[in-house]
Amino acid sequence: MSADRQPSMPQHATPGVAGAVWHSLVWLVLGNTMGVMIAILLLLPGLNPWLGEWTYGRWMMVHMNIALYGWCSLPMLGFLFKVYGADRGSFSNWCRPVLWLWSGALVAGSISWLSGQSSGKLFLDWSGFARVFFPVVMEALWLLLIVAFISKPQGDPDSTLVTRIAKMVGLIILAAVPLAIYFASSSSVYPALNPDTGGPTAASQLESSLGVVLILLILPFGITRRTQSLSKAVTLSWIVFLAEAGLCVALGRTDVSHHRPAQYLSLASLLVWIPLIPAYCAAFRWHAATRGWRIAMFWWWGGLVVSGWVLFLPGVLDRIKFTDVLVGHSIVAVAGFLTALLIFVMIQLMGEEDAWIFNRRWSFHAWNLGVLAYVVIISIAGWIEGANPAFTIVPGPAREFLYIVRLLTGVAMLAGSLEWLTAASSLPALERHVEVELQGVNVA
Numbered sequence: 001m002s003a004d005r006q007p008s009m010p011q012h013a014t015p016g017v018a019g020a021v022w023h024s025l026v027w028l029v030l031g032n033t034m035g036v037m038i039a040i041l042l043l044l045p046g047l048n049p050w051l052g053e054w055t056y057g058r059w060m061m062v063h064m065n066i067a068l069y070g071w072c073s074l075p076m077l078g079f080l081f082k083v084y085g086a087d088r089g090s091f092s093n094w095c096r097p098v099l100w101l102w103s104g105a106l107v108a109g110s111i112s113w114l115s116g117q118s119s120g121k122l123f124l125d126w127s128g129f130a131r132v133f134f135p136v137v138m139e140a141l142w143l144l145l146i147v148a149f150i151s152k153p154q155g156d157p158d159s160t161l162v163t164r165i166a167k168m169v170g171l172i173i174l175a176a177v178p179l180a181i182y183f184a185s186s187s188s189v190y191p192a193l194n195p196d197t198g199g200p201t202a203a204s205q206l207e208s209s210l211g212v213v214l215i216l217l218i219l220p221f222g223i224t225r226r227t228q229s230l231s232k233a234v235t236l237s238w239i240v241f242l243a244e245a246g247l248c249v250a251l252g253r254t255d256v257s258h259h260r261p262a263q264y265l266s267l268a269s270l271l272v273w274i275p276l277i278p279a280y281c282a283a284f285r286w287h288a289a290t291r292g293w294r295i296a297m298f299w300w301w302g303g304l305v306v307s308g309w310v311l312f313l314p315g316v317l318d319r320i321k322f323t324d325v326l327v328g329h330s331i332v333a334v335a336g337f338l339t340a341l342l343i344f345v346m347i348q349l350m351g352e353e354d355a356w357i358f359n360r361r362w363s364f365h366a367w368n369l370g371v372l373a374y375v376v377i378i379s380i381a382g383w384i385e386g387a388n389p390a391f392t393i394v395p396g397p398a399r400e401f402l403y404i405v406r407l408l409t410g411v412a413m414l415a416g417s418l419e420w421l422t423a424a425s426s427l428p429a430l431e432r433h434v435e436v437e438l439q440g441v442n443v444a
Contacts, residue, residue: 016096126182233282293340294340332371
């Protein structure tokens with residue numbers, strides 16, 4: 001059977017999945033709106049005083065965090081709802097409160113960050129009340145998942161012994177995440193650092209990259225099935241993963257420079273995943289509607305891995321550290337690879353009748369070409385900045401041109417995300433959920 005066919009794919013998204021899609025898109029639109037505003041402030045810095053204390057630096061913190069904990073995280077709630085059966089039966093009524101609590105935690109965090117409260121750690125800025133509230137919300141999600149898991153009938157065809165053990169292991173790992181977020185947000189806890197750049201070591205980058213690879217290896221088992229034909233790519237992928245995990249352990253967690261050959265050569269081991277991930281995914285059945293975003297994900301993945309290694313090389317990293325080149329690399333990771341991956345997963349989760357939301361040609365190209373143009377423009381600006389730090393500070397014709405184009409690419413991405421949110425707001429599962437609630441009020 002073709003890898004693009006999955007007869008068991010649902011027709012429509014369940015309320016839990018539809019809610020996760022809608023909430024994630026709300027935060028994507030808000031994040032993109034802030035991104036456009038930030039791009040305007042870079043062109044017109046005289047506008048900053050009009051914002052009072054809520055100036056560029058604070059909005060940038062909110063922009064980055066809601067991208068990670070909003071857009072990049074909420075689709076995974078839909079995935080977890082599906083895997084643990086929380087999106088079906090009576091448990092589906094609890095998915096909506098959990099989603100609103102998650103969004104509420106992001107609102108609390110945003111207010112905290114705009115007020116100047118932060119741990120000072122990139123993507124771990126949680127502090128004060130928000131630092132406690134967000135892990136509590138994650139525990140609420142965990143409670144919903146474990147109750148749904150325990151309540152699932154033993155005779156369920158998807159409840160084999162191996163499957164249940166795997167899900168139990170997943171729950172054990174998820175239980176530790178809230179505590180990990182809380183302690184990692186402490187200003188007294190820091191990872192190993194590269195003494196020549198102040199950034200992460202190769203071991204740290206390899207560790208985080210393997211975390212992403214592990215997610216890519218696990219995801220298919222929760223949303224689809226293997227093809228009938230055997231694939232050596234699956235076995236090979238897990239062997240390579242375990243070998244690189246061992247390499248990561250061997251590198252240790254000490255402060256070490258990127259100039260050491262063991263550092264950049266060990267990071268080069270990630271290049272093998274450029275062909276391995278597509279081969280691994282080909283061993284599973286995917287609906288045809290996922291094809292466009294699946295291919296986009298593979299391309300962004302390749303670009304992310306190659307650029308991540310090249311930018312770490314001695315000489316290159318020495319020039320581009322603290323410049324916009326690293327901003328461009330982060331955009332490849334989040335707006336390119338992660339966005340394509342998340343949409344690919346959401347299409348598979350939503351159902352055949354709802355896949356059109358992300359598959360309209362205009363928004364697909366507006367987003368991907370907008371991201372690509374942004375990365376090229378900001379990388380050029382960053383490379384110039386590496387030789388002349390004043391380039392991004394002192395206005396000039398070249399800087400202004402690059403930043404105007406950067407703004408236009410942000411507008412293109414905002415327009416694409418607005419189209420997705422508008423379409424997602426009409427998902428049948430969301431409308432049916434409202435109707436059921438209204439009927440409940442009438443009965444009461």
